[in-house]
Amino acid sequence: MTTTLKPVDAVLVGFGWTGAIMGQQLCDAGLEVVALERGPWRDTSTDFATGFAQDELRYMWRHHLFQNVSYDTLTMRNNINQEALPMRHLGAFLLGTGVGSGGVHWNGQIWRFLPSDFLTKSHNEQRYGKKAVSDYDLTVQDWGVTYEELEADYDQFDKLCGTSGKAGNLNGKIQPGGNPFEGPRSNEYPTPPMPQTYAPTLFGKAAAELGRHPFPHPTGNLSQPYINPFGAQLGECTYCGFCEKFGCGNYSKASPQTTLLPYLMAKSNFMLKTECEVLRVELSPDRKRATGVTYVNSAGEEFFQPAEMVILSAYVLQNVRLLLLSGIGKPYDPRTGEGVVGKNYAYQTMSSVNVFFDDKILNPFIGAGALATVIDDFNGDNFDHAGLGFIGGAYVAGMVTGGRPIEMIYTPQGTPAWGMEWKHAAAKNYLKSFSISVHGSCMSHRGNYLDLDPTYRDVHGRPMLRMTFDFSENEHKMSDYITDSAAEVARAMNPREIKLNRRVGSFNIVPYQTTHNTGGAIMGASPRDSVVNKFLQSWDVPNVFSMGSGAFPQNAGYNPTGTVAALTYHAAREITTRYLKNPGPLVQS
């Protein structure tokens, strides 16, 4: 039996970064908003206080803050000729759950995509020819929105978080010390960059000697105290080295909890329900309008929440699944190339270079989620791709997120994984080694997509999401090329030795890579090739908006959160200024 609740103006499905931002924006516009979060309530003082937050076993390896896959997971295969099997344990990516979700246990790496990243198809086609965007069955597209249109939204997120960094391009003028390749910023970062520890400093020096352009990583781990526009106070980061996979006990990492919750929770027109999982979006008989959502709580009771507007603000994989389960938009078929929902699933192409010194104590445990010196010389189209056989790129970062010993002990090439030799290598190298990360783009590919699994179901009896994904030759070529460039910087640091960890073989669900899943609910200029318009509004059901990285038509060589937040602000502005006055399609198809 389903209980029908009192109608609201908007229902938010999921409550991480996009839910919190959209909640604030819609409540400030006077709407009655209810957020449904399938996980538990979480806050800093109760759930990740400094007295016990720095627990590598509990948080990283026992998944204390992550989605529990024992009752809901997804299935994975590398190509359509395989049988997809369940991801029975988290590995490659660490899905969030609960209030704040991934916004609690992210690293705080805040990036803007390059202006050319939003024009992946047209820009590369113009510069390198048609083949560059169609080789290897690539299915890259333009976003339907430009960097210039999003600049104010990126800026708004920086002000929300108090992002620490150094601008490299202020209103078109290149600034010393920043990233000279970035798109023009209207404002300097709210707080100055983090002081760098030894390893990132050595990396920056070597990169500069090679003629590269090092700059401090923009970060949501704050370099100094900051009060944001909502009166939320963030503290100065203490470099404890437990960011990603952990909650910050120090209020130093921007998260929904530290930036928005105190403000939003005080609003009388906002309500948050935890342990409530949305099963599907309900549609009117003509399927042109959403009437609300059906959800089930942890006691198994089912409710219908009527709403004028449905905001899918869960993680990309859940948003895409809900679109498929609710019959919103035509599912993508890789055989014919027709349909759009699930199309262009992409990821991030990660590799690294470990650097070992004899004579330098690096103290890797002094770390922070975005503590790094970075070069962007090989990202996006910041370098000439002519004759290279790939498009896209990566940032290369001398990064020290921490020195957590179960995860982050580096041993030289050829060291066995166990035994006396391993132990001696660990003891010898821990303080004197670090890792350069190569954070690469991932273009979309005809065979990479998301759909519903024909076999496996979750505890509610709904089909699980099925992921069909592998790295294409474009990604392997890109990653190898830039890993070599990273190795060049590594050698210029004059270490005893280095070790290259290339991106080899097919996508593997086991080793942790990164939780940057993208696509499947892609945005674009036309309903023929996208699920949502430039305001993240469904082409098919215009009172449904799908937030998050699902909108990325392919993934750039940066961490996605900055762009996810900017797209959310962009959508919110259009909803509150235009849509509410005249609900209906914001872009005519």
Added chain:
Amino acid sequence: MSQPDESDRPPQPNLGRRQLLLAGAVAGLGGAATAAGLAPSGLHDGELGGPAQTFRGAVPWTPGTADVPPGASGAGYVYFTPAEAAFIVAAVGRLIPHDEVGPGAVEAGVPFFLDRQLAGRFGRGDHYYLVGPWAKGTPEQGYQSRFSPAQLYRAAIAAVESYVGTNYEGASFGALTAANQDGVLKGLESGAIKLDGGVDSKTFFAMLLQNTKEGYFSDPIYGGNKDMAAWKMIGFPGAHYNYKSWVTRHGERVPLPTVGFKGRPGWQETSA
């Protein structure tokens, strides 16, 4: 503040549908599986969640509900049988042997750590999807065993001992020479040794090695890393909260003493 859900139903016990299903899905492990997923009464556990709640008006806060780590307690083994414990002590002693550079896994308390992990939620597979149908899958598809970790250890140890008995004249793993023990472990690691009982040798070895390093390097509250000796060996100073004054002191050794959640041995009660 926190209110019951709008439906005005009576409060639900702290056992949601998920936990019920989970308990059902992995039941049958004996004593360790009682009340799967339940926190001891009165303690908050941020992972389990609980009854659906509605929050409005303010950020809620309830005293005495910090989501403190569970730790390990007691002495002796509660999951391993004596024969299993003998295998574990021998095996982890080869994975991380003892010498003057630093402790071995046995000296660090890893067997006790493993026992408590397998007796608890991890052993029950509280974060593993263990529902069928099952297929072997490709290496890229990861863990496809129908066993929970505790079941996998039990089945694998028996299968390895059976292999050793057949191939080393009836000996047990613990009675082999160190070189032969290493040979068996390498055979499991590479998959060259095929095991009976539905156990994939590579899967078991990967889990054993991972869990051994977890016990070696995790906070001592979980029963391993005795005296924080593994941390001291590599130079990790433990759960310090603030390194701010050391950030730009490049290349210097940080002289802070090693600490865990329960402090460090040097801490003394001050007398009046």
